[in-house]
Amino acid sequence: QQQVKQSPQSLIVQKGGISIINCAYENTAFDYFPWYQQFPGKGPALLIAIRPDVSEKKEGRFTISFNKSAKQFSLHIMDSQPGDSATYFCAATSFSGSARQLTFGSGTQLTVLP
Amino acid sequence: EAQVTQNPRYLITVTGKKLTVTCSQNMNHEYMSWYRQDPGLGLRQIYYSMNVEVTDKGDVPEGYKVSRKEKRNFPLILESPSPNQTSLYFCASSWLQSNSPLHFGNGTRLTVT
Numbered sequence: 245q246q247q248v249k250q251s252p253q254s255l256i257v258q259k260g261g262i263s264i265i266n267c268a269y270e271n272t273a274f275d276y277f278p279w280y281q282q283f284p285g286k287g288p289a290l291l292i293a294i295r296p297d298v299s300e301k302k303e304g305r306f307t308i309s310f311n312k313s314a315k316q317f318s319l320h321i322m323d324s325q326p327g328d329s330a331t332y333f334c335a336a337t338s339f340s341g342s343a344r345q346l347t348f349g350s351g352t353q354l355t356v357l358p
Numbered sequence: 359e360a361q362v363t364q365n366p367r368y369l370i371t372v373t374g375k376k377l378t379v380t381c382s383q384n385m386n387h388e389y390m391s392w393y394r395q396d397p398g399l400g401l402r403q404i405y406y407s408m409n410v411e412v413t414d415k416g417d418v419p420e421g422y423k424v425s426r427k428e429k430r431n432f433p434l435i436l437e438s439p440s441p442n443q444t445s446l447y448f449c450a451s452s453w454l455q456s457n458s459p460l461h462f463g464n465g466t467r468l469t470v471t
Contacts, residue, residue, distance in 0.1 A: 253398065276456040287362075287448050287462025288401070295457070333400060339456040344389055344408065346460070351399035 247271050248336050250347065250349025257356050263321040266354045267334035273345075274336035279308065279319050280348075283329040291332070292319070324356045359383045364449050364463035371439055372471055379434045379466050381449030388453045391416070391460070392424065395447040401448065407432055408454065433438040439470040 250267045254288045257263045269277075278293035294308040294317065301308045307320040321328055331353050337346040362383045367378075371377055391406035393416075405414030408425040413458065421443055423435040435442060446467050450460040 250400070254369070277384065280460075285464070287464050288458035288460075289462065293457065293459070335457045338363055342408075344406070344454055344456070345389070345415070346403070348393075348401040350398060 247347045248313065248334060248349045250334050250352060252352060253350065254353045255355070257324045257354065258354055259324065259326060259358050261324050261356075263316075263319075263324045263328070263354055263356070265332055265334070265354070266316065266318045267318065267336075267349050268314075269314045269336045269347075269349075271336070271338070271345075272315070273338045275339075275349075276337045277308070277310065277317050278335050279306075280333045280335060282333065282351075284309075288331075288333055321354075326358050329354055329356050344348045362449055362451055362461050362463040364447075364466050366466060367448050367464065370469045370471065373440055374438050377436050377439060377468075379447060379449075379468070381432045381434065381463060382430050383432075383449075383451040383461065384430065384460065386429065387431070387451035387461070388454050389458075390426065390438050391450050392419065392422070392432070392434045393450065395448060395465075404434070404447075417440060421430065429452075436468075438470075440450045441470050442471050444468060 279291045280288035281291040282288040305322045310317045334349040359446045392404040393401040405424040407413045452458040
């Protein structure tokens with residue numbers, strides 16, 4: 245059962261363009277939505293995250309847009325650079341006191357052409 | 359330096375030969391987890407641990423075992439590896455809270471022939 249659906253699977257963007265990756269979740273108990281960035285040969289690392297009571301969060305060229313009613317969130321990379329070429333994972337997480345649930349999307353391989 | 363250390367980075371083995379992948383973190387995190395990464399399937403959780411001696415199954419636990427005897431260590435054990443366990447494995451740790459980011463190791467690429 246895939247609780248977080250991510251699209252597209254791969255994305256090619258020209259340098260300076262906007263990269264957009266979308267995710268949708270099912271479980272309304274999720275209360276935190278991070279994005280992770282992974283470079284080849286490395287483990288994923290936290291890029292940016294958002295709480296569901298916020299509709300948008302921006303850090304530099306990276307912005308998360310969050311639509312609670314639609315249960316969707318997306319990552320926007322403005323002015324995309326070749327150094328942004330990586331795999332991006334969205335995730336959704338919750339903690340109930342006795343269990344922590346963290347589910348990842350299937351990943352998006354982003355290639356930014358010079 | 360805060361880090362999660364996995365060993366080995368690369369491992370080639372044969373079907374049925376028991377192996378252990380080690381994972382150690384130096385941040386005193388309560389939560390530790392193992393994931394496998396396969397093309398098109400993303401990161402799937404194998405097992406996780408909320409604290410010492412507390413472990414639970416993730417989404418794909420079949421064929422794997424774990425233990426958490428010390429807070430810093432969370433080894434992954436494959437008692438009888440099979441070719442379908444060929445994958446890239448990641449260990450991660452964090453605090454328990456939802457907004458605590460996961461810190462990942464650099465991965466172990468396992469090939470079972």
